Amino acid sequence: MAKAVNIRNVVKTGGHAAVLVFFVTFLAFPFYWMLMTTFKTTIDLHDVSKNPYLFNEPPTLEHLRVLFQDTQFLQWLINTGLVGIAVVAITLVLAVPAGYALARMTGHWGQTLGIAIFLTYLVPPTILFIPFSRIIAALGLQDSLWSLVLVYPSFTVPFCTWLLMGFFKAIPRDLEDAAMIDGLSRFGAFFKVVMPISVAGVLTAIIFAFTLVTQEFVYGVTFITSASSYTVSVGVPTFLVRGDVYFWGSMMGACLIASVPIAIIYNFFVDRFVAGFTVGAVK
Amino acid sequence: MMLQPATHAAAAGPARAHTGLLARIADNERLLWRLMLAPAILYIVLLVGFPFFLSLYFSVSDVTVGSREMSFVGLENFRRVIESRTFWTALKNTLIFTVVSQLFVIVFANILATALSVEFRGKWFIRLLILLPWVAPISLGAIGWLWIYDSIYSIINWTGQALGILGPDRWPIWLGEPTLAMISVIVVQIWRIVPLATVIILAGLTSIPQDIRDAAAVDGAGFWRRLLQIEFPLVMPIMLVAVLFGVIFTFTDMIVVFVLTRGGPYDQTQVLASWAFFTGIQGGDLAGGAAVSLFLFPVLVAVAILFLRLARRAEVT
Numbered sequence: 001m002a003k004a005v006n007i008r009n010v011v012k013t014g015g016h017a018a019v020l021v022f023f024v025t026f027l028a029f030p031f032y033w034m035l036m037t038t039f040k041t042t043i044d045l046h047d048v049s050k051n052p053y054l055f056n057e058p059p060t061l062e063h064l065r066v067l068f069q070d071t072q073f074l075q076w077l078i079n080t081g082l083v084g085i086a087v088v089a090i091t092l093v094l095a096v097p098a099g100y101a102l103a104r105m106t107g108h109w110g111q112t113l114g115i116a117i118f119l120t121y122l123v124p125p126t127i128l129f130i131p132f133s134r135i136i137a138a139l140g141l142q143d144s145l146w147s148l149v150l151v152y153p154s155f156t157v158p159f160c161t162w163l164l165m166g167f168f169k170a171i172p173r174d175l176e177d178a179a180m181i182d183g184l185s186r187f188g189a190f191f192k193v194v195m196p197i198s199v200a201g202v203l204t205a206i207i208f209a210f211t212l213v214t215q216e217f218v219y220g221v222t223f224i225t226s227a228s229s230y231t232v233s234v235g236v237p238t239f240l241v242r243g244d245v246y247f248w249g250s251m252m253g254a255c256l257i258a259s260v261p262i263a264i265i266y267n268f269f270v271d272r273f274v275a276g277f278t279v280g281a282v283k
Numbered sequence: 284m285m286l287q288p289a290t291h292a293a294a295a296g297p298a299r300a301h302t303g304l305l306a307r308i309a310d311n312e313r314l315l316w317r318l319m320l321a322p323a324i325l326y327i328v329l330l331v332g333f334p335f336f337l338s339l340y341f342s343v344s345d346v347t348v349g350s351r352e353m354s355f356v357g358l359e360n361f362r363r364v365i366e367s368r369t370f371w372t373a374l375k376n377t378l379i380f381t382v383v384s385q386l387f388v389i390v391f392a393n394i395l396a397t398a399l400s401v402e403f404r405g406k407w408f409i410r411l412l413i414l415l416p417w418v419a420p421i422s423l424g425a426i427g428w429l430w431i432y433d434s435i436y437s438i439i440n441w442t443g444q445a446l447g448i449l450g451p452d453r454w455p456i457w458l459g460e461p462t463l464a465m466i467s468v469i470v471v472q473i474w475r476i477v478p479l480a481t482v483i484i485l486a487g488l489t490s491i492p493q494d495i496r497d498a499a500a501v502d503g504a505g506f507w508r509r510l511l512q513i514e515f516p517l518v519m520p521i522m523l524v525a526v527l528f529g530v531i532f533t534f535t536d537m538i539v540v541f542v543l544t545r546g547g548p549y550d551q552t553q554v555l556a557s558w559a560f561f562t563g564i565q566g567g568d569l570a571g572g573a574a575v576s577l578f579l580f581p582v583l584v585a586v587a588i589l590f591l592r593l594a595r596r597a598e599v600t
Contacts, residue, residue, distance in 0.1 A: 016398055016401070019394055019395065019398040020409060023391070023395050024413060026474065027412065027477065027478065028413070028415055030416070030427035030431060030474075031415050031419070033431060034427050037430060048435070048441065052436075052438055052441055093322070094322050095323060097319035097322070097323070098319060098323035098324070100319060101316040101317075101319035101320045104312075115591065119590070120327050120331045120332075122531055122587060122590075124531070124535035124583070126535045126537050126559060126576055126579060127338060127535070127577070127579055127580065127583075128334045129560070129563075129564070130338060130563040130572045130573045130576060131335075131341060131573065132334050133348070134337070134569060135337070151330065153330070154331050158327060158331075187315060214420055215420040215422075217420070217422040218537065218560075221560075233422045233423060234422065237423070237425070237541075237542045248430055248433075248436075251430070252426075252427065252430060255419075255424070259415075259420055259423050262420070263419050264411065267414055270414060270482055271486070274483050
């Protein structure tokens with residue numbers, strides 16, 4: 001009996017481990033491969049007769065040197081950061097009050113409006129980018145980072161409003177009512193009582209607005225044509241991938257540097273992201 | 284906690300006295316809600332609603348990138364689009380791309396979510412690794428795959444040969460042959476969406492109260508019975524959410540195809556979204572591009588309706 005249970009446990013743990021190994025290999029392998037490629041010499045990368053999983057020559061920093069000195073990668077990182085900061089600022093100014101109003105509105109309207117706003121997040125860039133290209137041209141913003149600052153809130157605002165609405169709903173109304181009895185106005189109560197305890201929610205909105213900006217590709221590739229104005233997610237796949245010679249080492253380094261830090265920060269907040277997506281289908 | 288508002292009130296008291304109008308607005312709830320919502324709604328109307336209607340207008344006009352004037356041409360663009368052979372290829376590809384990738388995503392995500400729903404050591408790190416494809420910018424992740432699928436240095440081919448799966452003279456050109464290229468693109472989309480679907484389904488699994496499981500075990504329900512009659516129906520709504528987002532992010536996506544194949548070889552891997560880009564932006568035919576991209580709209584509406592029904596049901600229960 002004990003032995004049978006043991007065997008069953010072994011099979012169970014073995015199966016569990018096998019599932020995890022399979023998926024970790026499938027999902028994380030491209031990043032492992034980026035890491036290897038970044039630090040391998042070009043000769044080593046191009047030698048198919050040797051085992052590509054090993055460093056057949058000592059690791060090199062040459063690809064990273066090329067990336068930072070001979071390409072505009074650093075400029076792209078800076079551009080991404082600048083656009084990100086501007087978009088986060090616009091998003092907060094618009095989404096924090098809207099999220100709060102939706103959370104506190106009584107009756108059916110709050111919920112309906114909230115869902116309507118969230119649904120606009122689902123309107124994909126691939127439907128809007130063609131009219132936008134014309135609008136951006138009419139405004140004289142082609143090839144300018146301002147075009148991205150203007151357009152990116154069109155998806156960060158709906159998502160963050162929705163997220164913040166959920167967050168503000170969790171704050172008990174009594175807190176504000178007590179403050180209002182003490183003489184604060186409704187707006188004063190929001191500003192002086194609710195805001196200070198909502199730091200975590202606002203921080204989550206900031207992280208998401210910023211990561212959504214770093215991930216965006218369609219608008220970037222549509223509006224921006226000169227290399228010095230690219231963001232990272234557009235510059236690497238359009239400008240570095242050109243001609244017949246691919247600088248694989250530098251390119252993989254660029255992907256790694258631009259994606260892993262974002263991934264780690266995002267990882268801390270992903271549960272909130274899911275909660276926003278599932279609209280209370282999970283309680 | 285309750286003391287805090289009182290101290291604030293002391294500060295706010297005198298300020299209130301001489302801002303009569305502002306104070307009245309700040310206290311009139313209905314007005315206040317409207318004022319707080321207005322900027323966000325205005326922005327969304329101007330930057331989602333307006334371009335959307337512009338896109339409808341473009342699709343029945345003859346606008347190009349350079350044109351100053353545009354005139355109404357009726358359904359001419361749609362006729363042109365439907366008569367083009369690439370449109371039917373792109374439509375077929377979009378459907379295959381979406382359906383095949385999402386079928387794999389559902390199966391994979393359920394297996395992986397079940398494996399992650401138990402506690403084990405190093406779970407945090409494993410979860411980080413598993414989430415990487417979703418949290419990293421997809422245009423950069425796809426570049427990683429471009430290198431993996433490389434025609435000369437593909438690691439898949441090297442490994443396949445080393446393990447004896449591929450014969451010594453077989454060296455598939457992943458992105459060079461239509462069927463293989465389509466498979467390659469689908470694999471990357473599966474790779475990208477599985478993490479999202481997994482965390483969504485995981486959230487559903489962990490929300491099943493443990494006592495339901497315990498009760499079923501006490502009543503003698505076996506593994507399959509518990510899976511099919513308890514876990515499955517309870518996870519169903521949340522799985523639907525995962526599928527909805529997977530479908531919408533796949534059906535309207537152009538990034539994976541753009542980075543990996545640019546629609547090639549010979550437009551054989553073109554999807555609607557990427558073809559809209561190549562027609563409208565690179566080809567300068569804004570009207571044609573707008574007409575193509577509007578074919579994405581029906582699916583969007585269907586998903587939105589399903590989503591609304593789900594949200595309503597969640598509200599009722």
